[in-house]
Amino acid sequence: xxxxxxxxxxxxxxxxxxxxxxxxxxxxxxxxxxxxxxxxxxxxxxxxxxxxxxxxxxxxxxxxxxxxxxxxxxxxxxxxxxxxxxxxxxxxxxxxxxxxxxxxxxxxxxxxxxxxxxxxxxxxxxxxxxxxxxxxxxxxxxxxxxxxxxxxxxxxxxxxxxxxxxxxxxxxxxxxxxxxxxxxxxxxxxxxxxxxxxxxxxxxxxxxxxxxxxxxxxxxxxxxxxxxxxxxxxxxxxxxxxxxxxxxxxxxxxxxxxxxxxxxxxxxxxxxxxxxxxxxxxxxxxxxxxxxxx
Amino acid sequence: xxxxxxxxxxxxxxxxxxxxxxxxxxxxxxxxxxxxxxxxxxxxxxxxxxxxxxxxxxxxxxxxxxxxxxxxxxxxxxxxxxxxxxxxxxxxxxxxxxxxxxxxxxxxxxxxxxxxxxxxxxxxxxxxxxxxxxxxxxxxxxxxxxxxxxxxxxxxxxxxxxxxxxxxxxxxxxxxxxxxxxxxxxxxxxxxxxxxxxxxxxxxxxxxxxxxxxxxxxxxxxxxxxxxxxxxxxxxxxxxxxxxxxxxxxxxxxxxxxxxxxxxxxxxxxxxxxxxxxxxxxxxxxxxxxxxxx
DNA sequence: CTGCACTATGAATCGCTAA
DNA sequence: GTTAGCGATTCATAGTGCA
Numbered sequence: 307x308x309x310x311x312x313x314x315x316x317x318x319x320x321x322x323x324x325x326x327x328x329x330x331x332x333x334x335x336x337x338x339x340x341x342x343x344x345x346x347x348x349x350x351x352x353x354x355x356x357x358x359x360x361x362x363x364x365x366x367x368x369x370x371x372x373x374x375x376x377x378x379x380x381x382x383x384x385x386x387x388x389x390x391x392x393x394x395x396x397x398x399x400x401x402x403x404x405x406x407x408x409x410x411x412x413x414x415x416x417x418x419x420x421x422x423x424x425x426x427x428x429x430x431x432x433x434x435x436x437x438x439x440x441x442x443x444x445x446x447x448x449x450x451x452x453x454x455x456x457x458x459x460x461x462x463x464x465x466x467x468x469x470x471x472x473x474x475x476x477x478x479x480x481x482x483x484x485x486x487x488x489x490x491x492x493x494x495x496x497x498x499x500x501x502x503x504x505x506x507x508x509x510x511x512x513x514x515x516x517x518x519x520x521x522x523x524x525x526x527x528x529x530x531x532x533x534x535x536x537x538x539x540x541x542x543x544x545x546x547x548x549x550x551x552x553x554x555x556x557x558x559x560x561x562x563x564x565x566x567x568x569x570x571x572x573x574x575x576x577x578x579x580x581x582x583x584x585x586x587x588x589x590x591x592x593x594x595x596x597x598x599x600x
Numbered sequence: 601x602x603x604x605x606x607x608x609x610x611x612x613x614x615x616x617x618x619x620x621x622x623x624x625x626x627x628x629x630x631x632x633x634x635x636x637x638x639x640x641x642x643x644x645x646x647x648x649x650x651x652x653x654x655x656x657x658x659x660x661x662x663x664x665x666x667x668x669x670x671x672x673x674x675x676x677x678x679x680x681x682x683x684x685x686x687x688x689x690x691x692x693x694x695x696x697x698x699x700x701x702x703x704x705x706x707x708x709x710x711x712x713x714x715x716x717x718x719x720x721x722x723x724x725x726x727x728x729x730x731x732x733x734x735x736x737x738x739x740x741x742x743x744x745x746x747x748x749x750x751x752x753x754x755x756x757x758x759x760x761x762x763x764x765x766x767x768x769x770x771x772x773x774x775x776x777x778x779x780x781x782x783x784x785x786x787x788x789x790x791x792x793x794x795x796x797x798x799x800x801x802x803x804x805x806x807x808x809x810x811x812x813x814x815x816x817x818x819x820x821x822x823x824x825x826x827x828x829x830x831x832x833x834x835x836x837x838x839x840x841x842x843x844x845x846x847x848x849x850x851x852x853x854x855x856x857x858x859x860x861x862x863x864x865x866x867x868x869x870x871x872x873x874x875x876x877x878x879x880x881x882x883x884x885x886x887x888x889x890x891x892x893x894x
Numbered sequence: 895c896t897g898c899a900c901t902a903t904g905a906a907t908c909g910c911t912a913a
Numbered sequence: 914g915t916t917a918g919c920g921a922t923t924c925a926t927a928g929t930g931c932a
Contacts, residue, residue, distance in 0.1 A: 410722065
């Protein structure tokens with residue numbers, strides 16, 4: 307079985323190939339499928355009212371391919387039409403549960419640099435959903451791998467709070483916690499929470515060529531989450547040499563994150579231009595990693 | 601008709617009293633109903649699988665009571681049971697749409713100062729949902745009332761007088777602005793987005809007695825949002841002397857926010873202890889306001 | 895190589911016009 | 914009637930170029 311490959315093709319067909327995508331073979335699936343758009347675009351125009359029925363055959367295969375203790379991270383956000391939010395994402399979550407997935411969590415990805423604009427009835431949309439699904443409740447989760455320095459997350463209040471105030475507040479909720487307050491305060495790194503804010507200064511700086519390859523710009527491919535997003539989930543749900551699948555890999559961000567973290571990757575992309583770009587970006591990322599030890 | 605009152609009673613019954621709650625009489629409903637809990641608590645233990653059917657009769661009355669151009673803000677967050685997120689919130693949104701509500705937006709309330717903690721399968725829950733529903737798409741929204749200071753990036757950027765945006769902005773407004781450029785730059789405000797982060801420094805400081813009355817701390821009251829949360833929505837969706845209803849008013853935070861903003865309020869609370877506390881807190885808040893002009 | 899000035903643009907939304 | 918396309922609106926970043 308081959309890993310570290312980007313396949314060109316339609317996930318809805320390719321994922322059914324059991325010789326390529328064996329059952330229970332993948333540790334983590336991270337993907338950001340094309341969102342539902344009322345109007346068709348060059349890339350991935352799935353109509354909102356058909357979204358769930360379009361996605362379910364794919365997620366059925368993903369369930370098969372994922373290891374029993376693996377995780378599935380789905381980055382998605384509904385849009386607005388005629389002043390109302392679309393409902394297909396809510397319906398998708400319910401449908402995925404019907405299909406057997408456990409809905410473990412919904413992370414909020416807070417995008418500070420959201421698209422500008424002003425409308426009469428709405429402000430700018432600055433967050434997206436990152437759903438965490440699993441096959442069973444005993445999934446693997448390496449929480450220590452994503453600890454953050456205290457102060458990075460908005461511990462402002464704790465910093466300004468006196469020690470006494472802090473103890474009092476904590477002990478008001480749970481006495482066991484109260485006892486451990488000193489530990490928390492003295493610890494250099496703490497566990498994060500379920501609101502994700504990716505600020506470059508807080509993470510390893512990745513060379514520009516990998517982040518925004520010139521050849522991939524100005525293509526109509528809109529969907530790039532920052533490298534930090536898959537990086538975070540890969541650290542949290544896999545160990546080195548683990549296998550990460552992205553069935554809508556686009557220009558390869560998930561694969562790059564996996565490669566840089568010494569994990570193995572599998573990607574599928576329907577637009578051959580993007581698939582090629584993804585392969586080249588991964589190659590460049592690996593080269594940079596080997597050279598400079600990124 | 602009496603305003604500025606906290607009623608003790610069950611919303612499911614009281615709201616049907618058309619002499620108290622007249623049709624199309626309220627500008628804004630802001631509430632944080634008891635969340636679904638697997639085990640019943642002293643206060644508001646509605647079981648997750650019965651949540652929607654419990655809420656719909658209430659929301660039906662709210663629809664009646666709300667003015668056609670009014671808004672309904674629902675603060676809620678599903679819990680987790682057996683490692684899985686409950687689905688009743690998703691189902692509630694779909695059911696409210698069935699009932700005639702328009703789902704305009706889902707704001708993310710990012711609670712930065714949630715306390716550290718660690719569970720096996722999840723991190724701390726640091727955000728809640730604030731759904732915005734309306735009766736029709738032509739609802740009232742006073743966006744200018746909630747503008748926020750522009751990001752720090754502007755300090756550097758606007759130092760240059762030749763910048764395109766700068767010229768465009770100055771010439772686009774009025775000449776008086778142009779004369780006092782430096783002052784205007786320092787005070788420039790922009791529209792917010794749909795992730796709400798309440799940091800005290802950005803808001804009027806409210807005396808502690810109103811914010812956290814001693815008598816109400818450590819009570820098992822489920823839903824206490826900070827004063828800033830209803831304040832923000834009241835500014836956004838009502839004008840002075842507008843009418844704000846909270847059918848689960850608890851210890852009165854929504855009513856206090858309304859009173860401090862010179863709006864009228866109506867509240868319902870089933871636990872008479874809390875209702876009394878709410879009345880006292882509102883009284884104290886009004887007194888403080890009259891004295892010090894908070 | 896750092897620092898600053900300046901440019902470009904991003905998973906957007908709504909209303910209007912034309913077909 | 915319905916749908917598709919276009920313009921106007923708006924702000925926080927990354928990236929580039931120059932001193």
